[in-house]
Amino acid sequence: MDSIEIYLGLWGLSLLVGLVFNRTSIPVPLMLVIAGMIVGFIPGLPPVELQPDLILNVFLPLLVYGASANFSWTDVRHNLRPIILLSIGHVFFIAVCVAIVIHWLLPSLGWPLSFVLGAIVAPPDDIAILAIADKIYFPSRVLTILKGESLLNDATALILFRFSLAAVITHQFAAVSALSSFVLVIVGETLYGIVLGNLLGQIRVRIKDPMLQMMASLLTPFLAYLPPEKLGGCGVLATVVTGFVIGHQYLERLPPDVRLTSLSVWTTLGFALQSIIFLMVGLNLELTLEGIASIPGLALLKYSSAVVLTIILGRFAWVFPSAYLPRHFFPSIRKREPTPPWQQPFLVSWSGMRGVISLAAALAIPQLPAMTSGANPKDLLVFLVFTVIIVTLLLQGLSLPWLMKKLGLHCLGQREKYREHLSELTARLLISKASLRWLLQYKKTLKNKPLLIEKVELRLQEYKIRCRRLSNVLNDHHRMEMHDDEEEQQESQFLSAQINELERAELLRLWHANKISHSIRSKLLQQLDHRFQHITG
Numbered sequence: 001m002d003s004i005e006i007y008l009g010l011w012g013l014s015l016l017v018g019l020v021f022n023r024t025s026i027p028v029p030l031m032l033v034i035a036g037m038i039v040g041f042i043p044g045l046p047p048v049e050l051q052p053d054l055i056l057n058v059f060l061p062l063l064v065y066g067a068s069a070n071f072s073w074t075d076v077r078h079n080l081r082p083i084i085l086l087s088i089g090h091v092f093f094i095a096v097c098v099a100i101v102i103h104w105l106l107p108s109l110g111w112p113l114s115f116v117l118g119a120i121v122a123p124p125d126d127i128a129i130l131a132i133a134d135k136i137y138f139p140s141r142v143l144t145i146l147k148g149e150s151l152l153n154d155a156t157a158l159i160l161f162r163f164s165l166a167a168v169i170t171h172q173f174a175a176v177s178a179l180s181s182f183v184l185v186i187v188g189e190t191l192y193g194i195v196l197g198n199l200l201g202q203i204r205v206r207i208k209d210p211m212l213q214m215m216a217s218l219l220t221p222f223l224a225y226l227p228p229e230k231l232g233g234c235g236v237l238a239t240v241v242t243g244f245v246i247g248h249q250y251l252e253r254l255p256p257d258v259r260l261t262s263l264s265v266w267t268t269l270g271f272a273l274q275s276i277i278f279l280m281v282g283l284n285l286e287l288t289l290e291g292i293a294s295i296p297g298l299a300l301l302k303y304s305s306a307v308v309l310t311i312i313l314g315r316f317a318w319v320f321p322s323a324y325l326p327r328h329f330f331p332s333i334r335k336r337e338p339t340p341p342w343q344q345p346f347l348v349s350w351s352g353m354r355g356v357i358s359l360a361a362a363l364a365i366p367q368l369p370a371m372t373s374g375a376n377p378k379d380l381l382v383f384l385v386f387t388v389i390i391v392t393l394l395l396q397g398l399s400l401p402w403l404m405k406k407l408g409l410h411c412l413g414q415r416e417k418y419r420e421h422l423s424e425l426t427a428r429l430l431i432s433k434a435s436l437r438w439l440l441q442y443k444k445t446l447k448n449k450p451l452l453i454e455k456v457e458l459r460l461q462e463y464k465i466r467c468r469r470l471s472n473v474l475n476d477h478h479r480m481e482m483h484d485d486e487e488e489q490q491e492s493q494f495l496s497a498q499i500n501e502l503e504r505a506e507l508l509r510l511w512h513a514n515k516i517s518h519s520i521r522s523k524l525l526q527q528l529d530h531r532f533q534h535i536t537g
Contacts, residue, residue, distance in 0.1 A: 006048055007276065010276050010280075011272065011276070014032060014272070017032050029397075030393060030397045033278050033282045036282020036285075038282070039279075040285050048283045048284070049284065052364040055277070055280075055356060056360050057225070059276075060154070060225070060360075061221035061222055061225035061235065061236075062218075062270075064236055064239045065221035065225075065239050065242065065243045066269065067270075068239065068241075068247065070247060070266075071151065071243075073244050073248045075148075081333075082149075083152065084152075086149040086153065086348075087123075087151075087155075089322065090122075090153070090315065092156070092160070093318050094310075094314050095160055096115075097118070097310050098114075098117055098314075099114040101307065101310045102118075102306070102307060106303065109380075112165075112167040113164075113381070116165055116381065117307070117381050119157050120362050120381070121307065121311055121384075121388045122160070123150075123153035123156065123357070124150055137417060139344065139409055139416060141340075142347055142409075152236075155237040159233070165365065181232075185232075185234065188233065189238040190237060192228060192238045192241075196238070197246050200242070200246060201245060201246050202250075203216070204246070204250060210258050213254065214258075217265075220242065220246065221239050221242075221243075223242075224243075225238065225239045277355070278355075281386075281389055285390075288379075288386045292379050292383045294375050308388055311388060311392070320342075320345050343407040343408060347404065350396055350400070351400065352392060353392045359389055363382060365382075422474065425470055428470055429470040429471060436463040507521065
């Protein structure tokens with residue numbers, strides 16, 4: 001079967017799983033993993049092998065750029081210390097712990113390969129975390145820290161992975177040289193991302209056509225990722241920085257239709273790539289098991305259990321001290337950042353799901369001549385990485401909704417959502433008042449233009465009603481329960497959606513009755529679609 005047919009089949013299966021589980025509280029990505037595991041064992045189906053180059057050089061830059069361009073740099077800056085501690089310190093800590101444990105259990109693997117395994121499984125996966133977060137009310141600060149960590153930790157892990165793999169191949173490892181190279185890569189990719197982001201941003205603000213804008217947007221992550229990767233870096237950090245620069249300095253300067261198109265394209269593309277990735281994780285189970293068939297089952301259970309426990313417990317061992325010790329020793333941090341309740345570090349610790357980036361890195365290891373218990377060391381490492389991914393995704397991912405309720409953090413997330421809703425209402429009121437003031441000033445300048453004055457009067461009445469309604473909601477919010485406010489908001493959305501649908505139906509009736517042209521139908525339908533997007537957004 002051709003690869004194009006395979007990927008079309010995966011998209012179709014992703015659509016089916018999404019239709020079945022999209023309205024449930026179960027994160028769809030986890031069900032895609034399970035579906036892939038089931039489909040992979042169906043007799044007669046051709047094997048679907050994960051292509052590491054495709055994941056690392058195509059999927060990864062697209063997903064990282066899409067996430068970073070829509071991520072708040074302000075939030076990252078306010079939480080920079082915990083993000084750095086997790087994205088760099090935690091990765092090194094877990095890599096060392098896993099290397100020590102697997103070398104103790106399996107000395108024949110050698111230290112370099114032990115560190116290769118540690119580097120591969122050290123970073124939690126941004127794809128898994130972001131996909132699961134869509135279904136769960138994470139507290140805003142916890143979600144910011146997890147997003148920031150997951151965007152930056154791939155860079156640390158991939159650099160460490162390449163240094164460790166080079167030591168396996170050359171049988172040489174210089175710690176000082178590796179550390180200096182690591183710092184050079186971090187600094188170099190950051191500067192490259194800043195320069196490239198500003199250069200591409202200046203070019204894109206001059207492009208007015210939405211289609212050309214999307215071509216430039218889709219090309220951007222590869223321009224950021226591939227040159228540093230070819231020069232010996234990892235490309236991830238450069239892609240993240242480029243996304244930050246464009247998203248925060250140039251996105252607001254793009255035309256409105258470009259922003260709408262970009263949001264739609266990147267959202268759809270992200271979901272499609274994530275779906276294929278999670279399916280591929282499940283589909284590769286059978287191929288993974290074939291490679292280690294000669295190793296006794298009890299030995300595999302011992303190795304995989306030890307690695308999984310090291311990763312899960314090691315994250316707790318890193319997160320809690322890094323959350324509380326700096327506040328204990330540095331009063332300035334304690335004053336600036338109040339001590340969080342233990343539930344929040346616990347949630348961060350439990351949210352360490354691994355994903356397909358780790359599996360792609362393991363598959364990128366070349367075939368090695370040395371044999372371990374009758375199997376190639378690469379096959380054993382791939383199995384251990386796969387076990388870590390499956391256990392953390394299914395155990396931690398599926399239990400997160402239940403855990404958040406037990407910790408009382410689900411209510412905190414809902415309260416934050418409610419406060420965000422009030423902040424949105426306040427912003428809408430201020431925006432409406434600004435429009436109202438401008439309309440009043442503009443009306444004074446109109447003379448001998450009765451039709452235009454009439455239109456301005458209608459707009460004035462519209463904005464006066466809107467301001468009055470928003471003011472009443474905000475003035476009464478302290479007497480309103482969150483549930484009641486959400487119910488009122490849903491009813492208002494339903495009313496607006498119904499009116500929008502009636503107008504759309506009448507428009508199509510006019511079109512089918514040959515009362516309007518195709519161009520008028522397309523123009524008005526697009527306006528109604530934009531209004532519907534605003535209603536449901």
